[in-house]
Amino acid sequence: MWDLPAGADVGTLDGYDGERWAVGITGNRARMGDGIMNARGTLWDHGKVALRVSDEIPHLNDVNAAGLVVGDTVVGNGFVGITVDHDGTTHQLPGDPAWDGYSADLVSDSGDIVGTATVDLKSRVVVWPAGAPGTYRVLPTPDVKYLHLQDVDRQGRIIAQGDSNVGGLVWDTDGRWRQLASNGTPWAVRDGRVVGGLNDTSAAAEWTARGTLVRTTGSGALDATAIGGNGTAATGSSTPSGGRCSGVTAWSATRCPPSRPGSPSTGSATTNGRWSAWNPAGRSSTTAADR
Structure with a gap:
């Protein structure tokens, strides 16, 4: 069972390492429909809340077995991919200035981060390899x-x-x-x-x-x-x-x-x-x- 932080009555799990760490959203049930009001990114450690961010961003998208959290936030006029420390500190992943925006969506137990970049309304798959910090490569992406x-x-x-x-x-x-x-x-x-x-x-x-x-x-x-x-x-x-x-x-x-x-x-x-x-x-x- 996953604890809810004080003041929240609903949540989702968006990423889970299968044993210890999980990330998702917590907030309040919408008065109508299935949405979540006051949604905040949340990190759990063995089911206990380890971090709940203070605003709608950053988004916490995934976490691996080592507790490495990845997601996205807004810098300037667009979204950028990030890693997130357990105290909420964010670190921007490198990207191409030609991208309209990008996000870190997945992280493997090896530490490789996978995300998407948008260029002219089309998605491109991007990998930030654990073995080469500060670098990225764009994969051939289906049209x-x-x-x-x-x-x-x-x-x-x-x-x-x-x-x-x-x-x-x-x-x-x-x-x-x-x-x-x-x-x-x-x-x-x-x-x-x-x-x-x-x-x-x-x-x-x-x-x-x-x-x-x-x-x-x-x-x-x-x-x-x-x-x-x-x-x-x-x-x-x-x-x-x-x-x-x-x-x-x-x-x-x-x-x-x-x-x-x-x-x-x-x-x-x-x-x-x-x-x-x-x-x-x-x-x-x-x-x-x-x-």
């Missing part, structure tokens, strides 16, 4: 109108969601983007294994880092949302109950996350979810992913 970076693994593989006619994408260590087979949405990548869901059949799925579909499950799971350290993939199925999740929940269409640490952290504040685990052999169990 799509929409690109959302979802996850990065320790080896530097990146998964993303593109336009509806493109679907899921994976950047492998050979330096190429590939579409996921069978119109899939990726949620997590670990050691070259990509998990997510099929858009056309609402089934949890796994792919290789080259986009090849490995297997699906027809057991009622809508998505595979996390991969544990032992190779177990956690999947979720919707069980609407009309209740509410307690504590902090993360945005998703239909599910609440389990309350115990190490479980998948996607969900909503309006339904309860059943979670099962999918191990490398494809067998189901009732435990969550062991990260």
Whole structure:
């Protein structure tokens, strides 16, 4: 369970290392709709609030197992990518003055930071490598109108969601983007294994880092949302109950996350979810992913 700071009554988890650190937003429930008023970026350490920023920015987008927080803030007339110390101090990542703006969206457990830069209304994927501080490189980026970076693994593989006619994408260590087979949405990548869901059949799925579909499950799971350290993939199925999740929940269409640490952290504040685990052999169990 994740504590809420004083004065807040709702929150989201946007980044989680699977064991200790998490980042997201806390604030107050909107009087109408699902929004959050007085939203402030928040960092948790073992479920306890370690930092809540004092204003709407900076945004805290992700955190790794070492506690490295990345996000974005406004400098001048545009957004810039940053790292954030646990006392709220921000450090701007280098960028190209020709960019209209940029953000740090993901950070791997190796310390590589991945983000997006906007140039003439088009997105470019940018990597700030841990092994070369103060530098960055722009990756060849698919020519799509929409690109959302979802996850990065320790080896530097990146998964993303593109336009509806493109679907899921994976950047492998050979330096190429590939579409996921069978119109899939990726949620997590670990050691070259990509998990997510099929858009056309609402089934949890796994792919290789080259986009090849490995297997699906027809057991009622809508998505595979996390991969544990032992190779177990956690999947979720919707069980609407009309209740509410307690504590902090993360945005998703239909599910609440389990309350115990190490479980998948996607969900909503309006339904309860059943979670099962999918191990490398494809067998189901009732435990969550062991990260």
